[in-house]
Structure formats: C-alpha cells, structure tokens
Amino acid sequence: MKEFAYRRATDVFGALALLDADPGARFLAGGTNLVDLMKTGVERPGSLVDVRELPLDRVESTPDGGLRIGATVTNSDLAVHPEVRRRYPALTQAVLAGASGQLRNMATVGGNLLQRTRCAYFADITRPCNKRVPGSGCPAIEGEHHNHAVLGASGHCVATHPSDMGVALTAFDAVVHYESAGGPGEVPIADLYLPVGDTPHRETALPPGALITAVTLPPAPFAANSHYRKVRERASYAFAIGSVAAALDVRDGVVHDVRLAFGAVASRPWRARTAEQALIGEPAGEAAFRAAADAELAAARPLPHNRYKVPLMSNLVVAVLGRLTGNAQESEESVR
Known part of the structure; x- marks a missing residue:
C-alpha cells in the first residue's frame, strides 16, 4: 500500500478545507471499500480525511413526514432503526442483504452510495479498464462478464454498481445532500450516477471534493408495503x-x-x-x-x-x- 497521510476532521467545513488543501486526498468513513482498493493499488490517495466522527450520524423525521438519514449513519444502525423498518421496510431488507454484520457495523450510508464497482478487471491494475484508465479498453466485453450490465451499458464499460442500499433508495426517490467548496447542494439519487457513455470514469454528478452529508426520503405512505429481494x-x-x-x-x-x-x-x-x-x-x-x-x-x-x-x-x-x-x-x- 502506498504511504499516505491521515487527518481527522471535526466538522464538515473543516473536512472540506482539509481536502481542498490536498487535491490528492480522499474522504474516509468506514473504509470498507476504499481501503480494499488502496491495498490493490486501484486507489492511491496521498492522504485520507477521516469524516467518521462528524455529527452526521442521526436518523430523523422531517416536517413533511419523510426521513433524513445522516451520511455517517452506519448500515447496522440504519437497518434496525424503528422508523426505517416501519415506513420503508425494503430499505432495511436491502441493507441487511448487503453485507455481514461486521461490515455493516463499519460501513456508512454516504460511503455505501459511493462504493466502486466490483468488476474484476477494474480491481486488477495489471489489466486495462476504462473506468480506471480512460481509453485503455473494456476487456469484460469479450472476457468474463456473466455478472455485468444488461441495461444502460456502452461499448466503453459494462460494469455494474454493487450497492443494495442504493436500489431501495432509488425506488423511494431519495435525495442526496452534500456540501462543497461552492456551497451546499442536493441531487435526486436517480441523477446522482452519470450514464456510462464514453466516460465511465466519471461516475457521479457530485462536484469535485463534495462531501455527502445526508440522504432524505420523501413521505410515501405506501412505501410501508415494500420489499427487497436479492439473488x-x-x-x-x-x-x-x-x-x-x-x-x-x-x-x-x-x-x-x-x-x-x-x-x-x-x-x-x-x-x-x-x-x-x-x-x-x-x-x-x-x-x-x-x-x-x-x-x-x-x-x-x-x-x-x-x-x-x-x-x-x-x-x-x-x-x-x-x-x-x-x-x-x-x-x-x-x-x-
């Protein structure tokens, strides 16, 4: 693993300032995806900005009857929250289907949405991959692709997004909130992920250096009659x-x-x-x-x-x- 610096942020704007001071830095929450990619050499940040202890770890009802989920809420806490289980049961089921208890205890909501593809060619730095090195090619198209995309892919990338949580949040019209150097913003989760096209390395619509702070779920009374199933x-x-x-x-x-x-x-x-x-x-x-x-x-x-x-x-x-x-x-x- 490449040597890196480590900084711990105490507030959102402090975290943004630390990242702005080092363009090669990355935010670190649970680390269940980022650290793995650092070990394989896919990610090589010069420093990590730890955001795990930011005050973004609450699930709260919103005035309109929806829910606001902080970005550092762990997957475990989200899955067992009584209002999530009562109002959006498919979200609880998706989170519980997503990983083992040990991983859920570490992984966070914001990090889950930003996890990278599990395509084997992306994870292997000895192989070409347009998502890792733009213009290098997509060997999955002619190679191993039994678990790759059948919708919305292109000749440049056929990888799939691995999040279970994101599927349930997409069904419920969730909105992702963030802070950036340009100020706060929000984006519907349906628009968060960019189409593959010929730029698969550009994965989200978030501004550079943005920090996800929360996800909101709009009120949807019939969401109580929901279900998530994973094969x-x-x-x-x-x-x-x-x-x-x-x-x-x-x-x-x-x-x-x-x-x-x-x-x-x-x-x-x-x-x-x-x-x-x-x-x-x-x-x-x-x-x-x-x-x-x-x-x-x-x-x-x-x-x-x-x-x-x-x-x-x-x-x-x-x-x-x-x-x-x-x-x-x-x-x-x-x-x-």
Missing part, C-alpha cells in the same frame, strides 16, 4: 446477480401506484419507470406484473454470458410484486 450465487453474503426493490399500492384489485428499481443490471441502481407506467391502472396480478417487467427489459442488451439476467429479472419482478399483493406462494414459484 446471489451463494447463500452467504455476496454481491447480487439481480435484485428488485418494490413498493405497491393496490386499491380494489387495481394498481394505483408502484415504485420499482433494479440492482446488479446497470452501472447504477436502475429505476424501472417503463414498468411502473405500464402497471398503473392494471389488475394486480401475474399477467400485468410480467408484462410490465418485460416492457422494461425490452431495452436490455445482454452479452453472451449474462443473458440469463433478463428472465431472472422478469421472474424477480413477478415474485416481489406477488409477495406485496399477498400471493407469496405463487411469487416464490415464479422466480424458479
């Missing part, structure tokens, strides 16, 4: 090969409102707006769920070894929405 290649903790976060409002047997987001299929958590629009006003049943999922997945452009993700995601949508309508047995059978 992985082994029963123990692993990154998803596909996941769905959904919230459903059914009235008189008809879909009145719905939120859907997919994970492990794109370079960012994928908001399934085409599927949502297809479901509104339709009978809440397997036929409508399947048709909506297939409408969303019509845009999929799978590679030879990840074509399985298209039927997998269709089955997951049917399973999760079936669970939310009470057809648990039917939904379990549909994902097989």
Whole structure:
C-alpha cells in the first residue's frame, strides 16, 4: 500500500478545507471499500480525511413526514432503526442483504452510495479498464462478464454498481445532500450516477471534493408495503446477480401506484419507470406484473454470458410484486 497521510476532521467545513488543501486526498468513513482498493493499488490517495466522527450520524423525521438519514449513519444502525423498518421496510431488507454484520457495523450510508464497482478487471491494475484508465479498453466485453450490465451499458464499460442500499433508495426517490467548496447542494439519487457513455470514469454528478452529508426520503405512505429481494450465487453474503426493490399500492384489485428499481443490471441502481407506467391502472396480478417487467427489459442488451439476467429479472419482478399483493406462494414459484 502506498504511504499516505491521515487527518481527522471535526466538522464538515473543516473536512472540506482539509481536502481542498490536498487535491490528492480522499474522504474516509468506514473504509470498507476504499481501503480494499488502496491495498490493490486501484486507489492511491496521498492522504485520507477521516469524516467518521462528524455529527452526521442521526436518523430523523422531517416536517413533511419523510426521513433524513445522516451520511455517517452506519448500515447496522440504519437497518434496525424503528422508523426505517416501519415506513420503508425494503430499505432495511436491502441493507441487511448487503453485507455481514461486521461490515455493516463499519460501513456508512454516504460511503455505501459511493462504493466502486466490483468488476474484476477494474480491481486488477495489471489489466486495462476504462473506468480506471480512460481509453485503455473494456476487456469484460469479450472476457468474463456473466455478472455485468444488461441495461444502460456502452461499448466503453459494462460494469455494474454493487450497492443494495442504493436500489431501495432509488425506488423511494431519495435525495442526496452534500456540501462543497461552492456551497451546499442536493441531487435526486436517480441523477446522482452519470450514464456510462464514453466516460465511465466519471461516475457521479457530485462536484469535485463534495462531501455527502445526508440522504432524505420523501413521505410515501405506501412505501410501508415494500420489499427487497436479492439473488446471489451463494447463500452467504455476496454481491447480487439481480435484485428488485418494490413498493405497491393496490386499491380494489387495481394498481394505483408502484415504485420499482433494479440492482446488479446497470452501472447504477436502475429505476424501472417503463414498468411502473405500464402497471398503473392494471389488475394486480401475474399477467400485468410480467408484462410490465418485460416492457422494461425490452431495452436490455445482454452479452453472451449474462443473458440469463433478463428472465431472472422478469421472474424477480413477478415474485416481489406477488409477495406485496399477498400471493407469496405463487411469487416464490415464479422466480424458479
């Protein structure tokens, strides 16, 4: 690991000042992703600015009935918070599915959203990678890509975003708040991650040197009827090969409102707006769920070894929405 300096910030503006004084510095919270990348040489910061002890570790109700989640709230604390469990159960389920208890105790909300892809070519500095070295190529396209993107990818990058938490936050229209040298700002999580295009190394819309301070969830009464389901290649903790976060409002047997987001299929958590629009006003049943999922997945452009993700995601949508309508047995059978 490259030698680096270490500084501990005591307030937000002090943290920004420390980063501004050293353009090669990086913010450090739990370190569950950054430190790993430093060990492999992918990240080589000259110094780390520790923000773990900043006063950003609370979950609070907002005046409009939503929630404000501080950026240094740990994944463990977020998952067990009673208001999160009551109002946004899919978020609790996503966090608990994301990692072991030891990692959840260290990892933070802000850091989770900014974690880098787990693509093996990105993590191996002996191999080319457009995300690491722009213009060097994307060997995953012709190489190992069984767990790579089927939506929103490009000829420059087919990596996926690994966050489970981000999928649930995307379904719930979360807003990310930050501080930067230019002042405070906010960005809807749907706009936080930039399209891959020909610049996969540019991952977020945050200004340079920005520090995430909080995430807010707008009020959504029907979010209490939500669920997150993750499929992985082994029963123990692993990154998803596909996941769905959904919230459903059914009235008189008809879909009145719905939120859907997919994970492990794109370079960012994928908001399934085409599927949502297809479901509104339709009978809440397997036929409508399947048709909506297939409408969303019509845009999929799978590679030879990840074509399985298209039927997998269709089955997951049917399973999760079936669970939310009470057809648990039917939904379990549909994902097989």
